[in-house]
Amino acid sequence: MSVPALSERHDPAPVPPPHPPADVVRLGVARSRFLKQKVMLVLPGIAARTIPPLLGIGLTLIVWEILCSGAGATLPPPSQVWREGKELILDPWFNYGPQDIGLGFRLIVSLQRVAIGFGFAIIVGITLGTLVGQSTWAMRALDPLFQVLRTIPPLAWLPIALAAFRNSQPAAIFVIFITAIWPIIINTAVGIRNIPQDYRNVAQVLQLNHFEYFTKIMVPAAAPYIFTGLRIGVGLAWLGIVAAEMLTGGVGIGFFIWDAWNSSRLPDIIVALVYIGLVGFALDRIVAAVGYFATRGTARS
Amino acid sequence: MNPYLQISHIDKSFARGTAGNDVLKGVTLSISKGEFVSIIGHSGCGKSTLLNIVAGLTPATHGGVVLEGQHVTTPGPDRAVVFQNHSLLPWLTVYGNVRLAVDKVFGKTKSRAERHDWTMHHLHLVHMAHETQKRPAEISGGMKQRVGIARALCMEPKVLLLDEPFGALDALTRAQLQDTVQEIAARLGNTVIMITHDVDEAVLLSDRIVMMTNGPCATIGEVLTVDLPRPRDRLKLTDNATYLGARARVLRFLYERQRRPAAA
Ligand SMILES: Nc1ncnc2c1ncn2[C@@H]1O[C@H](COP(=O)(O)OP(=O)(O)O)[C@@H](O)[C@H]1O
Ligand SMILES: [Mg+2]
Numbered sequence: 219m220s221v222p223a224l225s226e227r228h229d230p231a232p233v234p235p236p237h238p239p240a241d242v243v244r245l246g247v248a249r250s251r252f253l254k255q256k257v258m259l260v261l262p263g264i265a266a267r268t269i270p271p272l273l274g275i276g277l278t279l280i281v282w283e284i285l286c287s288g289a290g291a292t293l294p295p296p297s298q299v300w301r302e303g304k305e306l307i308l309d310p311w312f313n314y315g316p317q318d319i320g321l322g323f324r325l326i327v328s329l330q331r332v333a334i335g336f337g338f339a340i341i342v343g344i345t346l347g348t349l350v351g352q353s354t355w356a357m358r359a360l361d362p363l364f365q366v367l368r369t370i371p372p373l374a375w376l377p378i379a380l381a382a383f384r385n386s387q388p389a390a391i392f393v394i395f396i397t398a399i400w401p402i403i404i405n406t407a408v409g410i411r412n413i414p415q416d417y418r419n420v421a422q423v424l425q426l427n428h429f430e431y432f433t434k435i436m437v438p439a440a441a442p443y444i445f446t447g448l449r450i451g452v453g454l455a456w457l458g459i460v461a462a463e464m465l466t467g468g469v470g471i472g473f474f475i476w477d478a479w480n481s482s483r484l485p486d487i488i489v490a491l492v493y494i495g496l497v498g499f500a501l502d503r504i505v506a507a508v509g510y511f512a513t514r515g516t517a518r519s
Numbered sequence: 520m521n522p523y524l525q526i527s528h529i530d531k532s533f534a535r536g537t538a539g540n541d542v543l544k545g546v547t548l549s550i551s552k553g554e555f556v557s558i559i560g561h562s563g564c565g566k567s568t569l570l571n572i573v574a575g576l577t578p579a580t581h582g583g584v585v586l587e588g589q590h591v592t593t594p595g596p597d598r599a600v601v602f603q604n605h606s607l608l609p610w611l612t613v614y615g616n617v618r619l620a621v622d623k624v625f626g627k628t629k630s631r632a633e634r635h636d637w638t639m640h641h642l643h644l645v646h647m648a649h650e651t652q653k654r655p656a657e658i659s660g661g662m663k664q665r666v667g668i669a670r671a672l673c674m675e676p677k678v679l680l681l682d683e684p685f686g687a688l689d690a691l692t693r694a695q696l697q698d699t700v701q702e703i704a705a706r707l708g709n710t711v712i713m714i715t716h717d718v719d720e721a722v723l724l725s726d727r728i729v730m731m732t733n734g735p736c737a738t739i740g741e742v743l744t745v746d747l748p749r750p751r752d753r754l755k756l757t758d759n760a761t762y763l764g765a766r767a768r769v770l771r772f773l774y775e776r777q778r779r780p781a782a783a
Binding site for chain 1: 574575576593594595596598599600602604606608610619620623624674
């Protein structure tokens with residue numbers, strides 16, 4: 219997945235065809251035998267999908283254990299992480315006071331910040347992208363700027379955000395916003411530019427007004443691009459939140475890592491990393507799935 | 520009496536570049552109500568440009584189009600277009616594509632139930648009432664073109680504009696669709712302008728065939744009235760003298776008088 223430059227023209231990513239309808243099976247005497255056969259057919263497929271990743275994870279853990287079990291090892295092996303971080307791993311929802319809460323609660327705080335920052339990025343990004351995408355001159359004027367700004371790492375925005383807002387809460391949200399917005403703007407604008415002349419002609423013959431054109435032609439036609447932008451954006455937002463929280467404090471997962479580092483609780487950090495990775499993965503998949511369902515029909519035919 | 524649709528002294532040049540950009544020069548044509556007119560000419564001569572000018576999608580450099588006493592300045596549903604590549608919106612179903620047009624044109628004058636009936640009625644006309652919930656990607660090229668025709672017809676246009684509507688279809692599908700169009704035009708009495716490069720199609724469907732010279736500066740070379748009774752049956756026409764005469768005349772125009780220097 220990449221962020222296309224505004225001036226290029228791309229065809230929308232092809233959307234896979236819908237699943238073929240399942241064969242209709244007649245129920246009867248042969249049913250149980252059929253089921254058995256079916257299971258025998260499906261099992262190797264499941265095995266082929268689940269065994270390699272399990273093997274991969276297992277091997278990684280073993281190698282890690284060996285590397286970190288020696289006398290001079292600086293990092294804890296997985297067995298130690300399990301022993302010392304067991305409570306964190308097994309119970310994400312404990313609550314023993316203001317700064318002593320389960321990782322689940324911390325993730326929720328972080329996710330709330332991401333939701334606010336990313337939500338603003340979606341609204342502002344799609345609006346700006348739509349405006350920019352409609353005007354060749356706006357594109358020429360702003361594309362270089364966007365292409366440069368989008369490469370700035372999230373943390374680099376933080377001092378500016380702190381100076382502007384003088385408060386760490388809005389600053390952290392602003393960092394999310396400013397990190398996530400560029401791919402959304404750029405992809406939306408490219409999507410708008412790539413609306414085929416055919417659809418514009420149809421809209422003209424039907425005399426759609428601006429609002430109808432926006433909702434009935436522009437958004438659906440650009441949706442595959444917009445969702446690509448959102449998917450990149452949500453990944454960046456998640457990268458940004460952890461970094462921002464490490465510096466701004468609070469109870470989010472980012473600050474937890476910083477706190478654990480300051481009190482030398484390395485196993486806790488590793489547990490938090492796993493949680494962060496899993497949540498980031500889930501966010502990416504959720505946006506991808508929403509995009510898949512929202513753009514099922516948008517592939518050009 | 521003024522004609523129903525008057526195309527007068529149309530010139531069209533495209534601004535970009537220098538040579539060969541005067542596409543149309545002095546195109547004048549009057550069309551009466553209910554008439555079926557085909558425009559035939561070699562590819563690239565400016566047929567689509569002329570149709571787009573009538574549709575209001577492209578402005579003419581000089582001259583103008585008057586429909587029922589009104590100057591054509593913008594596109595509108597009174598001049599519905601069936602585009603060569605169907606131009607259905609892929610995110611809408613067959614029904615949704617037609618319904619969008621019905622809602623837009625009759626949103627204020629018909630009730631919700633009437634608009635549904637109106638949509639289904641036109642899908643029936645083009646024999647597509649059985650596949651209403653499919654998306655364009657799931658139906659054949661001929662079916663897409665049928666839906667495109669339904670979408671245009673449902674607007675009750677004063678003039679129906681068809682830009683090589685069957686150009687991309689195989690011969691059998693094309694024949695079926697020609698019959699459908701002929702049947703609908705007879706039933707509804709539509710005024711139709713159809714662009715084609717198929718001589719048989721032009722003779723079969725048209726009251727008049729407008730033959731265009733090659734560009735640049737393309738214009739109307741010859742107009743042929745096809746004096747055949749309707750409904751026309753393609754099988755019975757195969758040895759009809761009027762049919763064969765008209766066909767020969769269009770062929771002669773295209774391949775003798777307007778033979779292109781490097782025609783394929
Ligand atoms: N938007 C445009 N800009 C510049 N030239 C154009 C444009 N549209 C059409 N032309 C030119 O006008 C000529 C006629 O095109 P067109 O009307 O599409 O031909 P036809 O439909 O008869 O095949 C072609 O030479 C084409 O290059
Ligand atoms: Mg053409």
